[in-house]
Amino acid sequence: MSAMLEARKLAKRYGDSTVFSGLSLNLAPGELVALLGESGCGKSTFLNCLAGLDRPDEGQVLLEGQDIHALAEAAQARLRRERLGFVFQAFHVLPHLDVAGNVGLPLLLQGREDAARVTEMLEAVGLVDLAARMPRQLSGGQLQRVAIARALVHKPALVLADEPTGNLDPRHADGVLELLRQQCREQGAACLLVTHSERAAALADRRLHLGEAGLEALP
């Protein structure tokens, strides 16, 4: 099957310091892959390059066959809006929108508002009672669940999730992992999940380690 996402020999440098080089990766539709590696090894930078949010110094990223870094800014933004769900390590929840507004934002931006779908996502992450709360009134784990619901609400083809269970207790973490698996199994999405959790890694179809030697398959 053709790849949902293909990264070819990506490299990223800051001045003289190389964060990574020669990173190649294929994600097939329906596949959930865990990405592990020490703090500072470049996981978030890699995800940002895959999403077109950061520009690699070398290499290409093909999302459903389209070279995202070769697209004009507007086309790239549109592809991201429609096909990508990104869970940021720092959440990036919008402070002036309530919980439901944040979760529904990807649908609103595509002109397909859907209150029932927003409620479905809020139920899935256990936030339905907090729909009208503002972000400043939420805990870290609640904010993280808002970010996850928002990343999945529009049923993206590719999910890039940066430590999406880092602030969650085991019960909520399992719920979020189950949601990600569902998105892969039922919608055929490909998901790359950055995690430090053995439990999360064990649930993935494959495990990759990012380090000095680049990307290596783990058992």
Ligand SMILES: Nc1ncnc2c1ncn2[C@@H]1O[C@H](COP(=O)(O)OP(=O)(O)OP(=O)(O)O)[C@@H](O)[C@H]1O
């Ligand atoms: N703007 C920048 N200028 C210089 N170096 C940077 C910049 N942004 C990130 N780095 C460095 O790039 C490396 C990779 O950072 P990155 O955030 O991708 O790591 P990470 O693997 O996601 O770590 P963590 O597990 O802590 O989230 C780090 O050593 C970081 O210090």
Ligand SMILES: [Mg+2]
């Ligand atoms: Mg990171």
